[in-house]
Amino acid sequence: MQRPPQEDYSLKETKPHLGGGKVTGDKLTSTYDLVEQMEYLYVRVVKARDLPGKDVTGSCDPFVEVRLGNYRGITRHFEKKSNPEWNQVFAFSKERIQATVLEVTVKDKDVVKDDFMGLVSFDLNEIPKRVPPDSPLAPQWYRLEDRKGNKIRGELMLAVWMGTQADEAFPDAWHSDAATVSGTDSLANIRSKVYIAPKLWYLRVNVIEAQDLQPTDKGRFPDVFVKAILGNQILKTRVSMSKSINPMWNEDLMFVAAEPFEEPLILSVEDRVAPNKDEVLGRCAIPLANIPRRLDHKPLISKWYNLEKHMIVEGERKKELKFASKIHLRIWLEGGYHVLDESTHYSSDLRPTAKQLWKSSIGVLELGILSAHGLSPMKNKDGRAMTDAYCVAKYGQKWVRTRTIIDNFTPKWNEQYTWEVYDPCTVITIGVFDNCHLHGGDKSGSDSRIGKVRIRLSTLETDRVYTHSYPLLLLHSSGVKKMGEIHLAVRFTCSSLLNMMYKYSQPLLPKMHYIHPLTVSQLDILRHQATQIVSMRLGRSEPPLRREVVEYMLDVGSHMWSMRRSKANFNRIVGVLSGLIAVGKWFDQICNWKNPITTVLIHILFLILVLYPELILPTIFLYLFLIGVWYYRWRPKHPPHMDTRLSGADIALPDELDEEFDTFPTTRHPDIVRVRYDRLRSIAGKIQTVVGDLATQGERLQSLLSWRDPRATALFVIFCLVAAIVLYVAPFQVVALLTGFYVLRHPRFRHKLPSVPLNFFRRLPARTDCML
Template sequence: MVARDDYVGKVVFDMNEVPTRVPPDSPLAPQWYRLEGRRGDTKVRGEVMLAVWMGTQADEAFPEAWHSDAASVHGEGVFSVRSKVYVSPKLWYLRVNVIEAQDVEPHDRSQPPQAFIKAHVGNQILKTKISPTRTPNPMWNEDLIFVAAEPFEEQLVLTVENKVSAAKDEQVGQISLPLTIFERRLDHRPVHSRWFNLEKFGFGALEGDKRHELKFSTRVHLRVCLEGAYHVLDESTLYISDVRPTARQLWKQPIGILEVGILSAQGLLPMKNKDGKATTDAYCVAKYGQKWVRTRTIIESFSPKWNEQYTWEVYDPCTVITLGVFDNCHLGGNQKPISGSGAKNDSRIGKVRIRLSTLEMDRIYTNSYPLLVLQPSGLKKMGELQLAVRFTCLSLANIIYLYGHPLLPKMHYLHPFTVNQLDSLRYQAMNIVAVRLGRAEPPLRKEVVEYMLDVDSHMWSMRRSKANFFRIVSLFSGLISMSRWLGEVRQWKNPITTVLVHFLFFLLICYPELILPTTFLYMFLVGLWNFRFRPRHPPHMDTKLSWAEAVHPDEMDEEFDTFPTSKSQDVVRMRYDRLRSVAGRIQTVVGDIATQGERFQAVLSWRDPRASSLFVFLCLIAAVVLYVTPFKMIALATGIVWLRHPRFRSKLPSVPSNFFRRLPSRADSML
């Protein structure tokens, strides 16, 4: 027997007559409305109390509103179509300074202990080195750094272990400490150290009574604190969105307001098949600072319109806001990704980054940004994202003040972490943020958080290596152009230009006090000239700069390979040989640079006694000549010789160049 809900009545409203409410107006008072029958008659008895109004995104009821285009969503997928605001967990660096231990007693008392300490917080595991003193009272004085998130759910678990052999470690004692007992440090002053007694290995919770019968136990000396003066990095410093320290007491006042209107997307490509039809259910995620926002999901549309606005407080203008567009694959129903992957993950559609320092203050930018995605098959344009962005300045003086101060809190410079520590801590912070946001409702899924935070930015990529190389080449293009121009001046390609350069050179030699003012005046004029050609719009993802247009298919496939690799042995061998050839060229360049530096050192090292004696004698002559000759005359003579006409110049290398190239290096001592 199948039960069915019975029809009671309905209430019909004319949309043109529905009142509009704009906060901060008070909510509309509910009213009683008489129910009508199916045909609009009033034979049905009963009334229903409702409040009906037209609202905006600023309305407190907007996040819980039902959208008419989400009628086809099934089951729990209803919760994942609504817009939400998320806040990243408050992250702390946990510094564990392991000083020493006492009474470390191994199982085999005939052998001196080789003790070390293993510490773990959640999934993070770190070890100290083996104590150099093989005694029952070992010392380490090492720092172990972890990432912890409030509320503190994990404990600090310390284990003293003894290395019996290369493949065997035995536990001596263990202790679990809640993170809430540790001091929160706001500066570089040292915290007080404490002794902690360890539970002897083998005595667990069920043997609590026996634990008190122990005559002594191993104890460990620690200095532990939660670092509040650092900023916990969960994203790369190249496009960081927040630079505030963890402790709220150290925060400065905001210097501006960032307003972002996520308007729409156009020309999106189909991302999955639903009931035999290609479609896309797109939503947008924006991340700036600790605040994440997620727009509602527009169902089955290649040109979704969100028209949602969000604001952030800005504490530093040299930060970046990141926006990503994704396809929602958790709406229920019969869905299958077009890519063919069986995993039910939200697919990437594209990402946009906007650096706030490139925006003019109080100006509204309304632009479309291309959504580009790298896939194993190559670069693909997925559509365009239309945004409205405005950066409002609250204090111009504070912004100018910030430009002269470090980007990160001062503890990053007073007590810096190593590069390896920063990479490891950033990876752990990203994992914690992804796990915590994945527990929200609706969850901000792990693949979304990792894509927004660029979790794989440190992985090897031939394409990215080429792009960085050509960035360096373009960086020195100005110097290369200047050297070419000077070469043309020396070759008298344009006699008028060469004569003018001679005149300017003589003027600066006669009046050397004009050199620095002339240099700064030149840079001032160049800046004014370039002001006419300043960028009118924020930059977007550049395919040429990223070297993504002409990338080889195998290089792209290598970039998307897992770590460790999942490819066949032949493919791995081919890629390894290619990497060896590239590394060989880099090795040659590094060796040449080392050779030139060692030749400079060899001038006075007497490795070549004739060259060193000749150079020392020439230095004595140069000292005497420079002492008795005015500096202006020396500079004038040097400039005239360097700018002399090609008729008076030989095509062979100069004498100083020949002398330098004959100096010995240590390359002949290498195997």
């Protein structure tokens, strides 16, 4: 596969006009906002009164048509109502205005042809301007006119003004960009919105024991377990080892719960009477609102809960019987929003869920979503390629969605959003999607991904405006593809530098996560549960933030096996170790006198440090300081962005990509799966060998004093005794000088064979000979 040119994926710095001003260096000449100012003509249609009857019955079905040149916006219509109230806002972009007169017409809805009822016209040169924070323009009553300009019966309340996208009417307005979209559902899907993700809690259930159970079969020992249900989450304990009517477990179950708590926790004690048959011995429902929230590590008091049993009597009627059976539990809630993206190493929120543990904010993050360029066609309509693009930004619990720009490969949003920042080591994610729920499309369809950008706040200088064009890269089964570019303006303003620097000394997560840590398997399960909950909650908004959007923003598939990602991580490890390898090669050159001048200088430095050992630590820190100052002029000037070479996306083989995009479980032919399985076994075998080699070296170190090889341990113990005597008698400087000069000796005094200590270490026993 041919590698695409790397320059296509580069980050480009821009100098847009923001807020009517221009970016000069790192500052703005205008502090209005972070987006380019766009002017709109706003028309608020409030209501009408005393409209004339047009039907045979003397009533009317009125609606309003707002026309400006070729653009036309229509309100909803009311049946048989002469005093309707619409309260709808229409926004026409000034860039596309090609008329001098605005016409607002009231019509009567009819089956064949809508009847004209009157109009109000405005000269665009006489429309007032409004700039927030000015108060909204008060609507006025206007008398309707006929087409000749004569006053007729009926009045219409309107407000017409020129404003910008900063107007509070902007998010809910009908836009001229959406002139081709019809239907209430479709119009709702194009508006910009702010979403608040639900507060997530960990629900920990410590199942201790049960008491006085009443199994149906008295002649056998019950195999009892506890099943816990919270919404769609179902967890079970192991079968109790104590085969009695008073079983014990002392086992923890963990769930993710979201506010507001809608479903109770349902616990049922069940007896496994057959391999595929379980009998309910009792159940109880516990409302989450009654469960305590744990904010510290103090122990909680356990409680006994009564169990209820369902008995079927009189046909299908169910009767609840309360009896003496009880279950002993310890239940509490603790914050856990970070579980959504903790393991991906780029979390957007590290605060605990409980507000009592919140600290003050350290600053404000401002994001201006300006525009996109060169977007790829995402679908076809009437034989013509088109893209209806919108953006989603996620930081903390606040998700935002821009309006959808209809049928445009270079959309301009110019929308600005703000977040409070509580930790600088967090990441904001911006994704671009194609809206597939317009034009009467399939409601069950999915919005297509165009690409996304991640920006880590700690890599940004404070109070600086970053305006860059980021490449939108998307990995397909055919390879990586550039889907266009998105133009963003970002500013991170710090309110307290001292508080921000103090954050670097604090733990990432609340105390409870370190006192009661979660296992890797628990995190995987909880992350899946949290993603499901957030997807369902945001999908119930209007317009919905759909499941495919939420999963893409949360990198749901990042934990699946990928040959490409495994190779990329291996190359990252090699890159990290390359520095140590380079130091080792440099030291080997010093020892072998490749550069005699450098070796002599090293001898002098070594002699000084040995004679004055108190200078060792200051010299190390001074050297690190000088390196840091030296690298300052090569500090990054731009925020980091998606790197195809680091990800291995530009050199991935087609079969590797096909495997990565395969479903789970696989849908490929068994022959292909067999080949991939064999390849996976080969790679896993190499990893297994490397891990085994590391374990072998550690076991050899352990065997020095374990007497597993009595002769080797005896030699090492004798050597330690001799070394202790020599070091006790001889001055430390003399020993250090002799050791250093021996290591740095000239090549003519060296042997090509391995040294004695290395030979001794390689002969030490490991546990590999005990492996099957």
